[in-house]
Amino acid sequence: MMKKEMTPFARFEKMYASDRHLWRLIIMIIVWMIFIALTRFSKFYSILNFQTMASQFPEFGLMSLGVMLCMITGGIDLSVVGVANFTSILMAFLLLNLTNAAGGLPGYAIPLVFGLGILIGAAAGIFNGILVSKFNIPPILATMGSGELFTGLCLALTKGNAVSKFSRVYSRTINNKIAGLVPVQLLIFIVMAVFIWFLLSRTVFGTKLYMLGTSATAAKFSGLRNDRLLIKTYMVSGMCAALGGLIMLANYNSARADYGSVYTLQCVLIVVLGGVNPNGGKGKISGVVLAIILLRMLETGINRFPSISSYYISLIWGGVLILVMVLNYFTENSTRFIKRQMLQQ
Amino acid sequence: MKKILVLMIIVLMVVPMVFAAGQAEKKTGYEIVVVPKDASNPWFVRMKVGVDEYAKETGLNVYQKGTAQIDATLQAQLIQDLIAQGVDALCVVPVDLESLEPVLSQARKAGIVVITHEGAGLENVDYDIEAFSNAGYGAFIMDNLAEAMNFEGVYTTMVASLTNGSHNEWADAGVARQKEAYPKMQLLAAEKRVESFDNGDVAYNGAKELFKKYPKLKGVMGTSSYDAPGVARAIEELGLIGKAFTSGTGMPLDNAALLESGVVQSLTLWDPALAGKAMIALAVKVLDGEKIEGVVDLGVDGYTNMKFKKGSKTVLEGEGWIVINAKNVYDFGF
Numbered sequence: 001m002m003k004k005e006m007t008p009f010a011r012f013e014k015m016y017a018s019d020r021h022l023w024r025l026i027i028m029i030i031v032w033m034i035f036i037a038l039t040r041f042s043k044f045y046s047i048l049n050f051q052t053m054a055s056q057f058p059e060f061g062l063m064s065l066g067v068m069l070c071m072i073t074g075g076i077d078l079s080v081v082g083v084a085n086f087t088s089i090l091m092a093f094l095l096l097n098l099t100n101a102a103g104g105l106p107g108y109a110i111p112l113v114f115g116l117g118i119l120i121g122a123a124a125g126i127f128n129g130i131l132v133s134k135f136n137i138p139p140i141l142a143t144m145g146s147g148e149l150f151t152g153l154c155l156a157l158t159k160g161n162a163v164s165k166f167s168r169v170y171s172r173t174i175n176n177k178i179a180g181l182v183p184v185q186l187l188i189f190i191v192m193a194v195f196i197w198f199l200l201s202r203t204v205f206g207t208k209l210y211m212l213g214t215s216a217t218a219a220k221f222s223g224l225r226n227d228r229l230l231i232k233t234y235m236v237s238g239m240c241a242a243l244g245g246l247i248m249l250a251n252y253n254s255a256r257a258d259y260g261s262v263y264t265l266q267c268v269l270i271v272v273l274g275g276v277n278p279n280g281g282k283g284k285i286s287g288v289v290l291a292i293i294l295l296r297m298l299e300t301g302i303n304r305f306p307s308i309s310s311y312y313i314s315l316i317w318g319g320v321l322i323l324v325m326v327l328n329y330f331t332e333n334s335t336r337f338i339k340r341q342m343l344q345q
Numbered sequence: 346m347k348k349i350l351v352l353m354i355i356v357l358m359v360v361p362m363v364f365a366a367g368q369a370e371k372k373t374g375y376e377i378v379v380v381p382k383d384a385s386n387p388w389f390v391r392m393k394v395g396v397d398e399y400a401k402e403t404g405l406n407v408y409q410k411g412t413a414q415i416d417a418t419l420q421a422q423l424i425q426d427l428i429a430q431g432v433d434a435l436c437v438v439p440v441d442l443e444s445l446e447p448v449l450s451q452a453r454k455a456g457i458v459v460i461t462h463e464g465a466g467l468e469n470v471d472y473d474i475e476a477f478s479n480a481g482y483g484a485f486i487m488d489n490l491a492e493a494m495n496f497e498g499v500y501t502t503m504v505a506s507l508t509n510g511s512h513n514e515w516a517d518a519g520v521a522r523q524k525e526a527y528p529k530m531q532l533l534a535a536e537k538r539v540e541s542f543d544n545g546d547v548a549y550n551g552a553k554e555l556f557k558k559y560p561k562l563k564g565v566m567g568t569s570s571y572d573a574p575g576v577a578r579a580i581e582e583l584g585l586i587g588k589a590f591t592s593g594t595g596m597p598l599d600n601a602a603l604l605e606s607g608v609v610q611s612l613t614l615w616d617p618a619l620a621g622k623a624m625i626a627l628a629v630k631v632l633d634g635e636k637i638e639g640v641v642d643l644g645v646d647g648y649t650n651m652k653f654k655k656g657s658k659t660v661l662e663g664e665g666w667i668v669i670n671a672k673n674v675y676d677f678g679f
Contacts, residue, residue, distance in 0.1 A: 048455075049429035056422050164443035171447050252421060252444030259444065260418045303426040306408040310384050310423075314413060 021275040025290040040304045057296040058189035062244035064267040066237030074280025075139030082150030083124045084245030092255035095166035105169045125238020129231030154257035164254035174250030213280030374405045375433040384411030387679030395618030417441035434458035434628035476615035476665035483518025493590035493610045497529035498563030505543040505569040512568040548575025567593025612669045623648040
């Protein structure tokens, strides 16, 4: 490669090479946006539409962030939806009790709901973490089981009915737009994303996570306390899921055991699409956030075409996922090939 | 690398183009979207038939769009997307009433007309359409049973449970209809109402017992969709075909054999295709600024004489019941 003259294109190539996966997601988003602009401009490019999307993705976006953390350690969290619904149902009961005769809520209600909700999520996460670390149950089984357990608890608590009829103040508050522009849901998501970004890239905890994910044995012999690390990781994942549940509670003004049952697989899809290595040790939050945005844009965009059945959404998601993985394979191989050629010269 | 990029762009551009091809955007008229519980349930596939027919007949930009799975959250998000897209009217068959209230209120705030079907409890709607009033449907079942029984003999009624609201209203209305129109028929005094618990086997065993206990019993009016089919199995097994009769709600394909063999003359139901058309027709009326009051004629079979439910300003009830018999049992696709 030429190093002396940096043409704009070369500069772009260098930027692209710095993080291929990330750039590939950005390019995909741009391509999709251009396509939508060409075909359905007026129906997609409106402030309302972007606000709608920004209020839709945080609920599963938050859950994906939790799944991402677990996947970086080489595990997975399939209980996010169960934890989310469990939290939202318990908090719905709490809100029912707090709702006064006039249909209002006392001022401390919403902070209390969020505080307690996050605690419940953390407790559920610790439970997962103990199953994974102390009992050595493979994460996929442990969290699948605990997810079923939480869903079962939800069913038992509600007998399968929706919990609702609590004050609309909660829903209205979360569905507000700050300064008439930014949805509150998006703000919650951003706060949590920044927190996790900080955890991963600016703390020892984050570095240890990547080490643990790369090789649990090596981490153990380097003196890391794997058990504690895992429990903490699943705890944060539980907290993310709980926040997702609290947003769902607001978005649908009710809680039910089977809300969001499609999110489990969707979260795993997002995390893998975001470039997190399913075997652990690799992955960035920026990739996952882009994947969340890409998926929401795809779905909303597709909803703009009356004649495209919703079935194609799963088809396109699957297609995008496989496309990204295949591209990863090819580019990694081709860079290796180029390097080898350069060495030979 | 560049090759791959170009290839990727082409693929991404072309694939949706192929899907999008063949759909010319119609700018004229209203854009009205029907959102069913999901896209694959045969009940809603049938509804789509009605919606597409309506679009063809009127040339309006009317289409049905459902989610790939029945899921309250997915439905809410689809509706949010449609709101952001700025459609003129939404016709929704809700998966879950509670979770839709905030979304539908967003829609109404955005000036979108909201019509629902089977959502009588919803607040944030312009109007809700029910295929029929409970009283009207009960009387209709009785008419069918009476015809089968040749307007005479002893009968009883069957409900899922004695606490089920609509089933008991249907049964009450059926009995009232018999008293008014079919004097030669009598309600079995010893057991006026039996329970089936929404279970075909319970209905079957209960009916067997009834027919043995009361040899004079000639008919059973079913309400839940398991009642009449269960009773029919009992009639068949006891060799009472042509001597004992039943009618009530039932799904066509599940009961095709019973209808074709003549064990049951007719079952009753409502047609989702017509309900879909009726929702759109009402949405058009509201968009046109017509006043919806008194008796509403939507120009759809069974929905030409719609009246407000007592005490409600939003729920409209039609006469959208249909008879399913050996002739039309295969017409519905479910």
